[in-house]
Every structure is written in structure tokens, then in C-alpha cells.
Amino acid sequence: MPAWPGGPCPQCGEDMPANLVHCQTCRALLNDDLEHDTVEIPAFHPLKELSVHCDAYPVGFYFQCPDCKKELRVHKKYLGKKVSCKFCQTPISLSLRSKQTKSFGFYTNCPHCREELRIAHKYLGTVASCKFCHGHIQLLEKPADPVDS
Template structure:
């Protein structure tokens, strides 16, 4: 197959330099031995939607008061400490290993709409949607809803704070 020797385009007559495959102005093939290939348009395949999921830690627990059995919302920072019920004013140790404490649900705020959400422990580590805004989120099981944190000690003092429970294990 010889290369284009140069000269006028056979279709539009414009001068085309040598060794060119197509005319610059009309785009016709300059070598009669070449045939344009049919371009097959590929079938459209939509990409799967990638859902973004916001990971968050829970903020605290919903616990039934051992005195009056009313539900209390307690931040997780009070775990291992003596807390007081706002309904019956009874004091108890907020330790999740205590069998007297029931209803170990957890709560956190939705990062999308900032409304409070209540989760059953079975949803820890699963992808769920906010009931208010349908925002996708996953509650991280950094702490199990049934495990207790170690008792913290005051700085410079190795004794537990006076409002903390003594671990009896």
C-alpha cells in the first residue's frame, strides 16, 4: 500500500502534503486502498451508585433505672461512676455488667441532620439510614454496649474518684 504522494484532494481539491492519510478540510481518505472502519458504539452500562457512609461513635446509653424502671439517657463518660436517677433520685453504679441495669440501647446524633438517634446494640457496626433525613451512617462498635470501660483514676492520684464505683470482679 503506497503512501499518499501529495497533491490535490480527490474530493475537495485542496492541496494536501505527502504521507497524510486524511484531507485536512473534508476528512476523506486519500489512499483508495483504505476503507473506513465502522465504529461500534458500546452499549451504555450505568455505573453502580457508590454510597458514602459516615462512621460515628455512640455518645451514651439508654438504661432503665433499677429503682423506678424509667428510662434514663446517660453519657458514656459516666460509665463506672455513681449516677442519680432524675425521676426517683436513687443513686446507683452505672456499670453495664450489673444485671440490674436493663435496656442497653445506645444513642448518637446524626451527622447529617444533627437529630438524636437511638440504636439497639444489634445495629452496631452495620450500615443504617437516619430515620429523619435518610442519611447513611454506621455506628462504630468501638465499645460494645455490654462492655464496661476501665475505671479512670485522677491525675497524680491512683485512687478512684469518690463518685466512681469500685470494680468487684
């Protein structure tokens, strides 16, 4: 089947450039060898919906004071530093792996609705759902912030 050589459309007479299938004006087929039913339309297969999730990192941690046993909410910037308990003023060296201080979990903000979430350490690295907006969140442990020298 030769390509359309160009010239006037057989139906409307408008001049058409070469290698067209349909007339740009009246949409008539320009090649007699082609028919409207020669093109197969593929079957429609809907794609599986993907659940979108956003990454969330710990903003801070919950620790238990080794002396008064009260719960302390501490921002992550204080990890590895000495702080004092706001209830009994006991000096505490904050570390997630320390035997002196026990960490209950961490807190972060939902990237979808900005509500604060309290999460246990065992959920780090998993995908969870926000209890407020039900948005999917991947809970990741962010690398340590760079230290200025």
C-alpha cells in the same frame, strides 16, 4: 508507521514539534498512515452507584433505674462510674454488662442532618438509614476514650 518527525503542518503550514498526532493549530492529522477511524472507542459501561454512609458512634445510653424503673438518659462519659437516679436518688453503678442496670439502647446524632437518633444495641455494627433525612449511617461502637493518669 513512523512518528511525526516535526516540521510544517501539511494543511496550515505552522511549524509543529516531533511526535505529535494532530496539528496544534488546525487539528489536521500529521501522519498519512493514520486515519480518523483507526481509533476504537470503547463501549460505555456505567458504574454501579455506591451508597455512601457515614460512621456514627454512641453519644450516650438509656438505662432503667433498678429502684424506680424510670428511664435515664446518660452520657457515655459516665459509663463505669457511680451516679444517682435523678428521680429517686438511688445510687447506680453504670455498666452495659451489669445485671443491676438494664440498658435499652443508645443515642447518637445523625452525621448528615444532626438530628438525634435513638437506637437499640442490636443495631451496633450495621448500616441503617436516618429516619429524618434517610442518609445511610454505619453504627459503630467507638473505643473507650483514653483515661488521663
